[in-house]
Amino acid sequence: MTYRAHIAGALVFGAGLCYLEERAGIAWNPIIVAAGSILGGLLPDIDIPRSFIGSRVKWLSKRIHKRFGHRTLTHSLLFLAAMTMLFGMLDYNLGLSVGVGVLSHIVLDILTPGARGVALFYPVSKKRVYPRIRKRRR
Ligand SMILES: [Zn+2]
Numbered sequence: 110m111t112y113r114a115h116i117a118g119a120l121v122f123g124a125g126l127c128y129l130e131e132r133a134g135i136a137w138n139p140i141i142v143a144a145g146s147i148l149g150g151l152l153p154d155i156d157i158p159r160s161f162i163g164s165r166v167k168w169l170s171k172r173i174h175k176r177f178g179h180r181t182l183t184h185s186l187l188f189l190a191a192m193t194m195l196f197g198m199l200d201y202n203l204g205l206s207v208g209v210g211v212l213s214h215i216v217l218d219i220l221t222p223g224a225r226g227v228a229l230f231y232p233v234s235k236k237r238v239y240p241r242i243r244k245r246r247r
Contacts, residue, residue, distance in 0.1 A: 114217065116150055118216070120146060120214065122146060122207060123209055124145060125194055141203050145203045145207045146207070150207065150213050150214050151210075152214070153183040153211060153215065156173045156179050177231075180218060180237070182201065185230065188211065193207060205223075219238055219240070
């Protein structure tokens, strides 16, 4: 999936976060939600050195790719929780925004046809999660 599609998906999830925060009476800043969700939507592909974000931190991206491969650690619930908490230490709303961005990325990668899903429960399990659609017999 392209980085543009991940940005679009992250903004949709970010809009959902705005709605939920509004309903809960939590003050939110549209700039923080947009920036945070876009960052979160791009971060998981740091495991590909040629990706939009990986090409900007190639030294780190190459190490992550070599050690973990693609769609493992950075596409897991552990990474989602870690990024939410890490950015949440800077700002509560930024943490939630990055979290929904990472969540949007993981959901879109799971749903990408033919891409064989993500290791959602890494490092507990390396099994990839993706929808298994059976063809009907006629
Ligand atoms: Zn990805």
